[in-house]
Amino acid sequence: MNGTVTVLAASADTRRGLTIGLFAVFIAITLYITIWASRQNKTAADYYAAGRSFSAFQNGLAISGDYMSAASFLGIAGLIALFGYDGFLYSIGFLVAWLVALLLVAELLRNSGRFTMGDVLAFRMRQRPVRTAAGISTITVSIFYLIAQMVGAGALVALLLGIRSGETFIGLSAGAAKNLTIVLVGALMIFYVTVGGMRGTTWVQIVKAGLLMTGALVMTIFVLAKFNFNPSSLLGAAADQSGKGEAFLNPGLRYGAGDWLTKVDLISLGLALVLGTAGLPHILIRFYTVPTARDARRSVNWAITLIGSFYLMTLALGFGAAALVGTNAIRAANPGGNTAAPQLAEELGGGPGTTGGAIFLAFIASVAFATILAVVAGLTLASSSSVAHDLYANAVRKGDVGEKDEVRVARVAALVIGAVAIMLSIFAQNLNVAFLVALAFAVAASGNLPALLYSLFWRRFNTRGAVWAIYGGLVTAVVLVVFSPVVSGKSTALISDQDFSWFPLENPGIISIPAGFFFGWLGTILSRERDDPKYDELEVRSLTGAGAH
Amino acid sequence: MTSDVQPGSGRAHSAPGQPTADAYSRMEADPRFRELRRRFRNFAFPWTVAFLAWYLLYVLMSAYARGFMDTKVVGNLNVAFFFGILQFVSTFVIAWLYSRYANRRLDPLAQELYREMGGRR
Numbered sequence: 001m002n003g004t005v006t007v008l009a010a011s012a013d014t015r016r017g018l019t020i021g022l023f024a025v026f027i028a029i030t031l032y033i034t035i036w037a038s039r040q041n042k043t044a045a046d047y048y049a050a051g052r053s054f055s056a057f058q059n060g061l062a063i064s065g066d067y068m069s070a071a072s073f074l075g076i077a078g079l080i081a082l083f084g085y086d087g088f089l090y091s092i093g094f095l096v097a098w099l100v101a102l103l104l105v106a107e108l109l110r111n112s113g114r115f116t117m118g119d120v121l122a123f124r125m126r127q128r129p130v131r132t133a134a135g136i137s138t139i140t141v142s143i144f145y146l147i148a149q150m151v152g153a154g155a156l157v158a159l160l161l162g163i164r165s166g167e168t169f170i171g172l173s174a175g176a177a178k179n180l181t182i183v184l185v186g187a188l189m190i191f192y193v194t195v196g197g198m199r200g201t202t203w204v205q206i207v208k209a210g211l212l213m214t215g216a217l218v219m220t221i222f223v224l225a226k227f228n229f230n231p232s233s234l235l236g237a238a239a240d241q242s243g244k245g246e247a248f249l250n251p252g253l254r255y256g257a258g259d260w261l262t263k264v265d266l267i268s269l270g271l272a273l274v275l276g277t278a279g280l281p282h283i284l285i286r287f288y289t290v291p292t293a294r295d296a297r298r299s300v301n302w303a304i305t306l307i308g309s310f311y312l313m314t315l316a317l318g319f320g321a322a323a324l325v326g327t328n329a330i331r332a333a334n335p336g337g338n339t340a341a342p343q344l345a346e347e348l349g350g351g352p353g354t355t356g357g358a359i360f361l362a363f364i365a366s367v368a369f370a371t372i373l374a375v376v377a378g379l380t381l382a383s384s385s386s387v388a389h390d391l392y393a394n395a396v397r398k399g400d401v402g403e404k405d406e407v408r409v410a411r412v413a414a415l416v417i418g419a420v421a422i423m424l425s426i427f428a429q430n431l432n433v434a435f436l437v438a439l440a441f442a443v444a445a446s447g448n449l450p451a452l453l454y455s456l457f458w459r460r461f462n463t464r465g466a467v468w469a470i471y472g473g474l475v476t477a478v479v480l481v482v483f484s485p486v487v488s489g490k491s492t493a494l495i496s497d498q499d500f501s502w503f504p505l506e507n508p509g510i511i512s513i514p515a516g517f518f519f520g521w522l523g524t525i526l527s528r529e530r531d532d533p534k535y536d537e538l539e540v541r542s543l544t545g546a547g548a549h
Numbered sequence: 550m551t552s553d554v555q556p557g558s559g560r561a562h563s564a565p566g567q568p569t570a571d572a573y574s575r576m577e578a579d580p581r582f583r584e585l586r587r588r589f590r591n592f593a594f595p596w597t598v599a600f601l602a603w604y605l606l607y608v609l610m611s612a613y614a615r616g617f618m619d620t621k622v623v624g625n626l627n628v629a630f631f632f633g634i635l636q637f638v639s640t641f642v643i644a645w646l647y648s649r650y651a652n653r654r655l656d657p658l659a660q661e662l663y664r665e666m667g668g669r670r
Contacts (some may be wrong), residue, residue: 232624
């Protein structure tokens with residue numbers, strides 16, 4: 001264990017310089033793109049939806065960029081490296097989820113909405129209550145997701161730049177360097193969003209997706225080449241080096257290993273993963289950036305191809321890290337396994353202390369930063385759009401607002417949300433990143449998806465149903481998490497010295513998702529409101545594109 | 550796009566180029582639209598049930614059928630590994646099937662109705 005730490009430190013200076021240099025290049029390119037994009041932006045449709053001018057392939061890349069967060073790249077590779085097969089469960093749920101978006105949501109949403117998820121939910125309802133609920137739910141999901149990414153950035157910087165507690169870097173302690181990174185990431189994302197709008201943010205996603213796919217592909221080929229392109233010997237070597245033997249390749253090391261509750265928890269997690277994606281506001285608004293529903297479908301197909309290939313590559317990265325770096329060395333560098341991919345890069349480049357290793361590690365580290373930066377920009381855009389379009393323009397001003405005014409509010413909202421996220425992230429540094437991401441998925445699946453599906457497919461659905469579905473799913477999910485063992489009781493919990501947990505599951509999905517559907521149904525049948533002509537309009541518009549923006 | 554009217558709602562039917570509420574209701578009753586909706590739902594609903602059931606089977610077996618999932622098939626590759634890979638394959642295949650179906654059975658009809666509603670594309 002100590003050996004690894006020493007060797008990692010040996011090349012720290014070279015690596016820091018290279019990582020910072022490469023990351024600076026990425027920042028320079030994206031800043032240039034953002035300023036270029038800002039010159040193209042003239043209308044509200046430019047700011048919110050990039051003038052609906054992206055091609056299906058470009059948007060497919062951007063969706064992949066938005067979706068493959070730090071949790072996907074560093075998190076899943078790390079989970080596989082530590083727990084073997086169980087890390088793979090995450091990738092499967094995250095990928096299959098795209099079929100919900102493809103078959104039920106993407107095209108219909110593209111045709112019936114304009115800028116936000118709230119557009120579709122409020123289509124045939126009374127605007128004010130539904131817009132307010134949609135805005136609150138969008139912001140809640142995005143903030144949880146946002147904090148997860150920024151905490152991840154803060155935690156990784158010390159490791160990737162090789163700053164350990166007690167050490168200093170350009171005069172900064174590890175803690176100060178973390179905070180500085182969070183502030184820097186926050187400032188950059190605010191700049192991308194307020195200046196570049198959707199067009200600039202989309203290009204940042206495209207550049208990032210290209211970098212991430214390239215990095216993952218190169219590493220995958222290197223790993224497979226070491227095992228003569230034989231997956232069986234890769235898995236065998238991983239099992240040997242893991243210290244767990246055969247069990248490393250079987251389900252159950254991390255999830256569902258204990259009593260019946262842990263198995264229910266696994267199912268709950270599986271449900272949240274597969275149903276969360278189609279309710280994530282920052283993913284949904286990407287469908288507005290293409291000209292037609294057909295392009296929305298084709299962009300999801302590109303996204304499925306890219307994301308699926310990427311998750312298959314994380315298998316090689318995770319098992320490769322276990323086989324070549326070793327599970328113990330990975331755990332020694334980061335107990336969560338978050339540095340498995342960068343450590344593997346160093347090993348593939350020639351090993352710790354070599355120039356090749358330092359270069360490869362620096363490249364992968366800067367790709368990881370680019371990943372985080374792009375995702376937080378996408379999230380900030382989604383939530384600030386909802387503040388301006390749902391809450392301000394429609395709920396407060398009741399649609400009586402000019403485009404310029406609305407976009408100005410969106411920019412201010414991005415600034416405020418960015419600032420809030422920076423502060424929360426600095427205070428929330430000890431939160432577990434995976435917990436926040438899983439919560440964001442559970443909240444999206446519980447609060448957004450039932451309302452969205454009812455809106456699109458249930459004629460009888462009405463204002464009360466929509467409001468109850470959103471708040472019912474949202475509140476159930478959040479309350480169950482607060483009283484779960486993740487927040488209190490266990491030694492690994494957020495507040496470990498107190499125990500107010502009465503809900504035994506770590507993921508609330510299995511209760512809160514049905515709750516969202518139930519409250520939506522109950523609210524609907526308890527209200528007499530029914531607007532058949534508006535549902536006719538929604539159906540015709542969503543399926544044919546007539547009258548679509 | 551700059552001529553976008555009332556945000557998100559269809560309240561401003563009088564705007565040029567936008568179909569009226571009446572036109573939507575008439576189209577909704579049109580047998581060709583009913584056919585389009587039927588075709589869409591006949592694909593989307595059964596396939597959604599199918600892939601969700603297939604995925605849940607995978608999750609349930611990961612939780613409750615460990616012995617079977619741990620069975621080695623080829624070398625170090627076990628049933629769980631192939632089941633996982635099959636989830637990827639089925640996702641790719643269903644996405645491809647839907648695109649083919651939509652291109653042939655949905656898009657031409659949707660485009661015809663779109664034109665009739667005054668769309669220009």
